[in-house]
Amino acid sequence: MSSELQxxxxxxxxxxxxxxxxxxFIEFRESFRSDNDFIIIGxxxxxxxxxxxFLAEITALADSIENLKYVESVYCAINFTEPIIxxxxxxxxxxxxxxxxxxxxxxxxxxxxRPEYIGTFISPDLKSVGIxxxxxxxxxxxxxxxxxxxxxxxxxxxxxDESHVIGRCIGQDVYIDMMQHEMLLFMGLSMLxxxxxxxxxxxxxxxxxxxxxxxxxxxxxxxGVMYLLGQKIDVMLTVLPTIIFVVGMSDVVHIxxxxxxxxxxxxxxxxxxxxxxxxxGVATFLTSLTTGxxxxxxxxxxxxxxxxxxxxxxxxxxLAYILAFSLLPAILALRSAPAVRTTNPREVFWTRWMHxxxxxxxxxxxxxxxxxxxxxxxxxxxxxxxxxxxxxxxxLKEDHFLKQEFDYFADNFSGARGVEVAVLxxxxxxxxxxxxxxxxxxxxxYLEDVYGIGSFFTxxxxxSGANRTLKGGADNHFRLPESQxxxxxxxxxxxKFSGQNPxxxxxxxxxxxxxxxxxxxxxxxxxxxxxxxxxxxxLAQNHANAPFTITLTGTGHLIDLNNEQLSSTMLKGLAIAxxxxxxxxxxxxxxxxxxxxxxxxxxxxxxxxxxxxxFSGIYLKASTAIIFTIAFGIAVDDTIHFLSKFRxxxxxxxxxxxxxxxxxxSTGKAIVVTTLILTAGFLSLVFSEFLGTFYIxxxxxxxxxxxxxxxxxxxxxxxxLFYRKKKQ
Numbered sequence: 112m113s114s115e116l117q118x119x120x121x122x123x124x125x126x127x128x129x130x131x132x133x134x135x136f137i138e139f140r141e142s143f144r145s146d147n148d149f150i151i152i153g154x155x156x157x158x159x160x161x162x163x164x165f166l167a168e169i170t171a172l173a174d175s176i177e178n179l180k181y182v183e184s185v186y187c188a189i190n191f192t193e194p195i196i197x198x199x200x201x202x203x204x205x206x207x208x209x210x211x212x213x214x215x216x217x218x219x220x221x222x223x224x225r226p227e228y229i230g231t232f233i234s235p236d237l238k239s240v241g242i243x244x245x246x247x248x249x250x251x252x253x254x255x256x257x258x259x260x261x262x263x264x265x266x267x268x269x270x271x272d273e274s275h276v277i278g279r280c281i282g283q284d285v286y287i288d289m290m291q292h293e294m295l296l297f298m299g300l301s302m303l304x305x306x307x308x309x310x311x312x313x314x315x316x317x318x319x320x321x322x323x324x325x326x327x328x329x330x331x332x333x334x335g336v337m338y339l340l341g342q343k344i345d346v347m348l349t350v351l352p353t354i355i356f357v358v359g360m361s362d363v364v365h366i367x368x369x370x371x372x373x374x375x376x377x378x379x380x381x382x383x384x385x386x387x388x389x390x391x392g393v394a395t396f397l398t399s400l401t402t403g404x405x406x407x408x409x410x411x412x413x414x415x416x417x418x419x420x421x422x423x424x425x426x427x428x429x430l431a432y433i434l435a436f437s438l439l440p441a442i443l444a445l446r447s448a449p450a451v452r453t454t455n456p457r458e459v460f461w462t463r464w465m466h467x468x469x470x471x472x473x474x475x476x477x478x479x480x481x482x483x484x485x486x487x488x489x490x491x492x493x494x495x496x497x498x499x500x501x502x503x504x505x506x507l508k509e510d511h512f513l514k515q516e517f518d519y520f521a522d523n524f525s526g527a528r529g530v531e532v533a534v535l536x537x538x539x540x541x542x543x544x545x546x547x548x549x550x551x552x553x554x555x556x557y558l559e560d561v562y563g564i565g566s567f568f569t570x571x572x573x574x575s576g577a578n579r580t581l582k583g584g585a586d587n588h589f590r591l592p593e594s595q596x597x598x599x600x601x602x603x604x605x606x607k608f609s610g611q612n613p614x615x616x617x618x619x620x621x622x623x624x625x626x627x628x629x630x631x632x633x634x635x636x637x638x639x640x641x642x643x644x645x646x647x648x649x650l651a652q653n654h655a656n657a658p659f660t661i662t663l664t665g666t667g668h669l670i671d672l673n674n675e676q677l678s679s680t681m682l683k684g685l686a687i688a689x690x691x692x693x694x695x696x697x698x699x700x701x702x703x704x705x706x707x708x709x710x711x712x713x714x715x716x717x718x719x720x721x722x723x724x725x726f727s728g729i730y731l732k733a734s735t736a737i738i739f740t741i742a743f744g745i746a747v748d749d750t751i752h753f754l755s756k757f758r759x760x761x762x763x764x765x766x767x768x769x770x771x772x773x774x775x776x777s778t779g780k781a782i783v784v785t786t787l788i789l790t791a792g793f794l795s796l797v798f799s800e801f802l803g804t805f806y807i808x809x810x811x812x813x814x815x816x817x818x819x820x821x822x823x824x825x826x827x828x829x830x831x832l833f834y835r836k837k838k839q
Contacts, residue, residue, distance in 0.1 A: 128413050128414070128415055130669075130672070132664065132669060135664060136531070136666075136668075136669055139531070139622075139626075140531075142622050142626075143616060143617075143619070143626050147279050147529065147666050148245065148246055148249070148279060150280060150281065151242070151276070151277050151278060151524075152242040152262070152266055153239050153240070153274070153520060153523060153524065154168075154169060154172070154240050154266070154271040154274055154275075155238055155239040155271060155272045155273035155274075155523075156238060156271065156272050157272050158238075159238060160237055160238060161215060161216075161219045161237070163209045163212065166189050166215070167209070168269050168271075169187065169242070170187075172242070172265060172266065173185050176244055176262060176265060180257070181246045181250060181254055182244060182245075183246060183247060185242060186232070186242070186245075187232060187240065187242045187243070191205065193584060195583060205218070206218065207222055221586070224586065227576075227589075230525045230566060231565065236523070244262065244278070246258055252283065255283050255284065256280070259281045263276055275519045275520065276516065277513070277516045281516075282513060285513050289800055290349045293349055293799050293800070293801070294344070294352065297350060297353040297799070298353060298356065300798065301353050301356055301791070301792040304792065304795060305323075305356070305788050305791055306319055306323070321363075325434050326363060328434055329355060329359050329427060329431035330352045332434075333352075333355055333427035333430055334352070336423070342423065345419070347417060347419070348419065351424055353792060353793075353795060354427070354793075355428065355430075355431060357789045357792025358427075359431030360789075361788065362398065362399060362431060363439060364781065365395060365752060365781045365785060366391050366439060368781040369387040369390060370387040370443065372777065380443075381444070383448070384440065388436070390756070390759060392436065393755060394752045394756070395435065395752075397695055397751045397755065398747075398748035398751050398752060399428055399431070399432035400695070401688075401692050401695065401751060402428050402745055403425040403428045403744075404688055404691050404744060405747075406420075406421045406424040406425040406741065406744060407421055408421065408685070408740050409421025409422075409684060409737055409741075411683055411684045417733065417737060465779040466776060468775075469779075469827065472824055472828060473827075473831075476828050476831065479824055479825055479828045480828060483715060483825050486718065487715065487718055490717075490721055490722040493722025493723065494724075496725030497721060497729075498728075498731065499636065499674060499731045499732070500636045500674075500730040501636045502635050502636075503528055503633045503667055503670065507801065507802065511800055517633060524565070526630050526632035526633065527630060527633070528634075529630060529667060530564050530629045530631050530667065531627075531668070532558065532626070532661060532662070532664075533626065533663075534551065534570075534627065534660075534661060535624045535662060536658065536659045537623070537659075539623045541658040542570075542625060543599070544658075545592070545595045547659070548570065548571060549591065550657050551569070551570065551625075551659075552591065553653070553654075554661065555571050558627070558629075558646070561649075562642050563631055564631055565630055565631065567627065568617065568627075568628050569617060569626075569627040570614070570618055571591065573613045574592075574598075574605075574614075575589045575590050576613070577605045578592055578601055631667075633667075636674055639667075639668075639671055640671070646663070674732050681736040681740060684740045685739055685740050685743060688744055689743075693706045696709040696751075699755070705754065705833075708829045708830060708833060709754060713747045713818060713821070715821050716815075716818040717739055717814065719814075719817050720739070720817070721739075729806065734802070734803025734804070734806055734807065735803070735806050735810065737807075738806065738810045738811055741807075741811060742814035742815070742818075745789065746814055746818035748785075749818060750822055752778055752782060753774060753778050753822055753826060756777060756778045757770055757830065771830055771831070782822060782823065786819040789812075790812045790816055793807070794808055794809075797812075
């Protein structure tokens with residue numbers, strides 16, 4: 112079943128769920144059409160676009176695309192004809208007639224003076240032509256794949272100096288291909304790295320294939336659960352098998368490490384097996400619980416892909432635990448014990464290494480505490496530098512071809528980020544009042560000149576174009592009528608010279624709202640937040656008494672709002688994880704001191720990562736905000752193993768210092784080995800072409816490395832501070 116899982120990249124699933132802005136946008140676009148169902152084509156001629164052969168090829172390309180399945184309309188300045196009414200007689204003329212050199216030069220001189228074409232269909236440097244393709248809304252993946260590949264095949268069949276194509280159909284196909292490739296890549300790399308560490312740690316193929324079989328079966332079960340529940344693999348879930356692989360391996364390694372340790376001490380197979388599962392069982396249950404909780408807190412997010420990621424990863428963690436305590440002991444019991452060398456514990460490399468490390472910690476307690484305070488200060492200082500920001504294609508690296516396509520349209524046209532401005536009326540009759548339209552004209556001018564929106568299609572442009580048509584096509588009439596009487600007359604005639612009333616594209620009298628739609632470059636949330644603040648200030652100062660209200664909406668705007676809410680959502684999830692894990696520590700030790708001891712060593716790595724992000728300029732966004740919750744849920748596992756072993760040693764009526772020594776030497780190796788395995792597994796993600804996945808791999812790996820140092824250096828010092836006055 113898991114082999115039949117489908118891949119999916121639905122951009123709109125990253126809209127916040129249950130959010131009024133999302134609900135409004137969905138309702139708003141249903142009155143008009145989606146702002147995301149288009150393909151934009153750019154064709155460049157370095158010597159300039161006004162060449163008859165080049166223009167003929169553009170026309171042929173546009174005509175061919177218009178005949179493709181799923182295409183509704185194709186707009187291009189080269190194949191446009193504009194309706195003209197002169198002397199009461201309607202006729203149409205091409206915007207650019209290139210049948211002769213003389214006509215081409217005449218029409219091109221007029222064309223470049225029309226602002227509605229520059230930046231939309233013609234680049235300002237007059238070297239590129241843009242073709243806008245509108246296709247059927249909400250196409251399925253298979254239909255998108257067919258259309259996208261057909262369009263690309265047609266475009267690339269022409270020998271233009273440069274050819275560029277973007278759109279949802281293109282992006283979805285690219286993303287899904289990348290997800291399929293990277294899912295296999297990450298699994299392969301993480302398996303290779305982990306096998307190497309298992310060989311080094313256990314020096315036995317027996318210690319390699321048993322853990323691999325248990326964890327791989329957990330992954331298969333997890334994918335099977337996803338299939339049964341109808342869950343498709345999205346860009347977040349591509350890393351799920353890798354995470355389950357490395358996290359599940361941690362539990363298995365702790366058990367096998369203890370099993371090998373007891374065998375080396377001279378115990379029989381069954382004796383070693385009983386002790387391993389008895390001493391590691393509770394700790395492993397608690398670590399699986401805390402890791403699962405860490406992922407489940409992601410379900411507090413309002414974003415569906417993050418919710419699904421948290422849910423199915425938590426399910427995978429619990430499945431791995433179940434197999435570790437059912438299949439693993441069965442294998443260990445049925446097979447002969449592996450050949451291990453019985454040695455004096457003091458002669459084992461790990462024993463010597465951990466003993467020396469503990470001796471250093473005990474002799475440098477003040478240094479450890481001062482260093483920890485310095486790390487806290489560094490982390491807090493760096494955390495204040497972290498900025499919230501995101502881009503539409505934030506997941507793609509700068510050198511990815513799809514990112515470069517976006518950059519081309521940003522540099523040569525108005526960009527590819529859709530911008531939607533909703534104009535909401537209390538009284539629908541106010542829309543057709545000349546004073547209202549004049550006020551909307553002022554706002555449109557601000558949005559074009561100051562906000563920076565290009566390719567703007569609004570009620571003003573629709574009415575102005577109709578006015579020009581009725582006045583014989585003269586460009587000086589591309590404006591609103593001068594009187595209310597002329598406006599009423601124009602509105603009455605608009606539908607007569609067009610098969611479809613152009614006002615239907617920009618005004619919905621039933622809902623009493625108008626649409627102003629355009630495009631911009633993908634400048635990032637920070638810049639758009641500042642533009643939005645300036646726009647709100649402009650409206651308050653100049654249009655406070657307007658008979659309408661303005662609402663910014665659209666796909667890009669909702670993605671920005673999503674990231675704005677994400678920080679508080681992730682902090683809430685992290686706080687929930689802290690409380691639950693603190694509660695677990697309280698049950699284990701029945702001491703508030705031990706709650707602090709269990710949490711402090713795991714706060715330091717998070718502060719270090721926050722500081723690193725702040726000083727490195729890594730933005731807080733959807734893909735990086737979840738790192739803190741995930742990293743905390745995983746990193747705290749080592750602390751729980753350490754404290755659980757310490758509790759067991761104390762229960763043997765041992766002096767607290769002796770219990771600390773036994774814990775450090777016994778559990779220290781497993782903590783180091785599992786951290787190396789986890790880090791190796793997560794580091795495989797840095798080979799991703801998705802920046803979000805890259806940062807998950809890099810930052811979680813760094814957190815785990817910081818956490819093991821915190822557990823082996825700071826945690827013993829904290830235990831000493833709280834236990835040194837206790838009696839034997």
